[in-house]
Amino acid sequence: MAYEELPRVKIGVQGLDKALNGGLPSGNIVLISGGAGTGKSTFALQYIINGATLFGERGLYISTEQNKEELYRQAACFKWPLLELEQKNLLKVVYFDVMQGDSFIEKMNALVMSFEPKRMVIDSLTTLTDALMVSSMTDEKGFSMVQIADTVSPVPRTDQIMTKSILYKLFKEIKKFKVTTVMTSELPEDGKTLSADGVSEFIADGVITLKSMTVGDSNSRNLELKKMRYTPVEGGLKSYEITASGITLE
Numbered sequence: 138m139a140y141e142e143l144p145r146v147k148i149g150v151q152g153l154d155k156a157l158n159g160g161l162p163s164g165n166i167v168l169i170s171g172g173a174g175t176g177k178s179t180f181a182l183q184y185i186i187n188g189a190t191l192f193g194e195r196g197l198y199i200s201t202e203q204n205k206e207e208l209y210r211q212a213a214c215f216k217w218p219l220l221e222l223e224q225k226n227l228l229k230v231v232y233f234d235v236m237q238g239d240s241f242i243e244k245m246n247a248l249v250m251s252f253e254p255k256r257m258v259i260d261s262l263t264t265l266t267d268a269l270m271v272s273s274m275t276d277e278k279g280f281s282m283v284q285i286a287d288t289v290s291p292v293p294r295t296d297q298i299m300t301k302s303i304l305y306k307l308f309k310e311i312k313k314f315k316v317t318t319v320m321t322s323e324l325p326e327d328g329k330t331l332s333a334d335g336v337s338e339f340i341a342d343g344v345i346t347l348k349s350m351t352v353g354d355s356n357s358r359n360l361e362l363k364k365m366r367y368t369p370v371e372g373g374l375k376s377y378e379i380t381a382s383g384i385t386l387e
Contacts, residue, residue: 143162143367144162145159145163146161146162146163146188146256147160147161147191147192148160148187149183149186149191149192150183150384150386152375152385152387153360153386155371156362156386157362157365157368158370159368161317161343161365162317162367163315164315165317165318165342165365165366165367166311166318166320166340167317167319167320167341167344167345168320168321168331168332168338168341168344168345169181169319169322169345169347170321170322170331170344170345170346171323171324171346171347171348171349172323172324172326172347173323174349175349175358176377176379176384177261177322178202178203178261178321179211179215180319180321182198182208182211182217182258182260183215183217183383183384184256185258186217186219186222186383189225189228193227194227194254195226195227195229195253195254195255195256196227196254196255196256196257197229197231197249197252197254197256197257197258197316198231198257198260199231199233199245199248199257199258199259199260200231200260201234201259201264201268202261202264203260204232205230205232208230215382215383216381217383235264235269236271241265241269242307242310245310245311246310249314250314254316256317256318257316257317257319258319258320258321259318260321261321261323262320262321262322262334263332266300266304269303270296270300270303297335297336300334300335301340304336304340305340308340320341322334324348331344331346331363332344338364341364342364342366343362343364343365343366344362344363344364345360345361346360346361347377348361358376358377358379359375359376359377360374360376361373361374361375
């Protein structure tokens with residue numbers, strides 16, 4: 138199948154969809170990585186809103202940081218009808234307090250199966266991964282298995298190995314639903330990795346980085362398509378702005 142024949146899910150940002158040769162390949166899991174103030178959550182929310190308003194596609198927004206009231210407030214800044222779209226059953230916004238230790242994957246599976254979205258957002262993967270790490274370390278059964286593994290293996294257990302195991306499980310669960318998913322992640326300032334965990338960029342189908350730099354009184358923002366499976370992309374830095382209507386790309 139040729140690249141252009143692949144089913145696409147448009148982001149709804151004209152310049153970005155063009156750079157992606159028509160949009161995200163359907164079913165891809167894409168990481169949106171950036172520092173504070175680069176517009177990660179705005180990008181994720183716009184992706185879901187555009188899906189509903191421009192293409193009539195259902196979207197599931199799972200937040201692990203902002204509660205629903207905060208997300209409504211953020212959407213209002215751009216005049217996005219978040220509540221109205223929820224009432225029309227085109228969107229579902231859910232806040233998970235992952236630090237409470239509840240089973241995230243089981244709850245996510247139940248939501249996807251009942252709502253049947255075309256698009257999904259997890260904002261943020263950084264918070265979620267940290268919480269799942271803590272949960273796995275405090276789980277009595279898991280801790281016992283780790284202790285046994287440590288006694289029989291000369292290879293020391295590391296946070297990265299545990300993170301990789303957790304992320305593989307999460308991504309595998311999402312993949313089975315064939316829902317095109319955007320996840321946000323903090324981008325380390327040292328520039329050595331493309332995510333806070335240093336692992337998810339290798340598992341994800343795509344990685345888009347957002348960077349912001351202040352020069353005098355102005356703020357310069359650049360986006361880069363670092364990786365995208367199943368499609369050619371336009372490389373290089375691309376200037377973007379956060380306007381009153383959301384993210385725009387030149």
